[in-house]
Amino acid sequence: MNALEKKIALSFKVKNALFTGSGTTALYLSFLYLKRLGKNKILIPSMVCPQITCAAIKAGCEVIFCDVNLKNYTLDFKSLIEIYKKQKIDCIVLVHIYGHFCDEKIIDFAKKHSIFLLEDCAQTYKVNKKCDLSILSFGHTKFLENRQWGGGIVSNKLSLNFLKKENKKLPLKENFLQKYDEYRHKYYSLDKNSPKYYENLKNLLLEHTFFFKSKENPLIFKRLKELDKICKNRKKNLKIYESILKHKFIKKPILSKDCIPWRYTFRLLNNREFILEELRKANIDCSSWYIPNHLIFSRQNLKNAELLNKEIVNLWLNISTKKIRQNCFFMLQLLNSLNC
Ligand SMILES: Cc1ncc(COP(=O)(O)O)c(C=O)c1O
Numbered sequence: 001m002n003a004l005e006k007k008i009a010l011s012f013k014v015k016n017a018l019f020t021g022s023g024t025t026a027l028y029l030s031f032l033y034l035k036r037l038g039k040n041k042i043l044i045p046s047m048v049c050p051q052i053t054c055a056a057i058k059a060g061c062e063v064i065f066c067d068v069n070l071k072n073y074t075l076d077f078k079s080l081i082e083i084y085k086k087q088k089i090d091c092i093v094l095v096h097i098y099g100h101f102c103d104e105k106i107i108d109f110a111k112k113h114s115i116f117l118l119e120d121c122a123q124t125y126k127v128n129k130k131c132d133l134s135i136l137s138f139g140h141t142k143f144l145e146n147r148q149w150g151g152g153i154v155s156n157k158l159s160l161n162f163l164k165k166e167n168k169k170l171p172l173k174e175n176f177l178q179k180y181d182e183y184r185h186k187y188y189s190l191d192k193n194s195p196k197y198y199e200n201l202k203n204l205l206l207e208h209t210f211f212f213k214s215k216e217n218p219l220i221f222k223r224l225k226e227l228d229k230i231c232k233n234r235k236k237n238l239k240i241y242e243s244i245l246k247h248k249f250i251k252k253p254i255l256s257k258d259c260i261p262w263r264y265t266f267r268l269l270n271n272r273e274f275i276l277e278e279l280r281k282a283n284i285d286c287s288s289w290y291i292p293n294h295l296i297f298s299r300q301n302l303k304n305a306e307l308l309n310k311e312i313v314n315l316w317l318n319i320s321t322k323k324i325r326q327n328c329f330f331m332l333q334l335l336n337s338l339n340c
Pocket residue numbers: 022023024025048049051052095097120122123136137138139140150151
């Protein structure tokens with residue numbers, strides 16, 4: 001391990017670490033490793049960042065989508081069992097989406113049935129050592145975002161030698177920001193009303209999923225020193241949203257006490273598009289991520305993910321307390337003005 005990898009291993013209290021070009025690259029290398037072991041049936045919760053699915057497809061794996069729960073929007077245990085009864089699962093991607101921790105029952109289940117656990121900690125920064133591999137992201141919007149981005153793979157159990165070798169074979173990151181801007185431009189130009197919307201989105205996503213070799217990144221040393229402070233601040237800001245945003249249309253997630261959130265994410269049961277539009281007009285950062293992956297990449301019905309697709313709202317946690325309070329009161333005022 002180089003100095004940065006040693007620092008990452010120490011920060012996340014794990015034995016082995018590999019610094020990668022991005023979180024997506026970390027996922028891709030992990031899927032290549034699984035493929036080499038003949039474990040290519042990968043279960044992914046549908047409501048996640050599509051780069052996870054793209055990395056699995058590009059590594060030549062078969063993707064199985066699973067529904068999410070309505071409690072905290074992570075992988076739904078019951079849906080997982082239903083799938084397991086019908087088909088083989090080699091690996092579960094345990095995505096702590098929005099920083100919400102997945103149900104520990106899934107980990108016990110995977111252990112019992114010898115299913116590989118690939119943990120995706122891109123949106124939180126706590127690694128569960130029971131997982132086989134865990135991936136990190138230091139990229140755009142993440143806790144430790146920095147100009148050079150980057151990602152990581154950590155493990156307490158496995159040697160990362162194969163992944164290191166594969167990492168070296170990847171190309172260097174070139175014109176990445178330009179490619180990223182191109183992608184964003186094309187993404188926002190897609191016609192959402194076209195019957196081919198999901199097909200076009202799938203093609204665009206696959207075309208713009210890149211993997212590259214890691215380079216030195218001195219910025220992360222500095223960011224890692226701030227990790228505790230950043231996590232504490234996010235937890236504090238979450239409490240502010242929770243205490244102010246109370247309305248009959250707002251359904252909060254049920255979160256574990258140790259949750260280190262990425263956004264303040266909740267369900268808005270009515271008028272979501274109108275509220276999002278008004279928030280944006282008032283320059284308040286918000287999003288409705290994520291589009292369920294099964295809609296983009298396969299043709300199934302996963303009812304919770306589809307419901308959440310119409311209800312999820314994300315508000316930013318890395319802003320001042322004052323701004324959070326102002327934004328909350330603005331949103332409550334909007335909701336109260338709806339009169340329904
Ligand atoms: C849950 C999750 N996993 C993986 C990634 C990919 O990370 P990166 O942006 O560093 O490639 C993202 C990116 O947004 C993500 O949200």
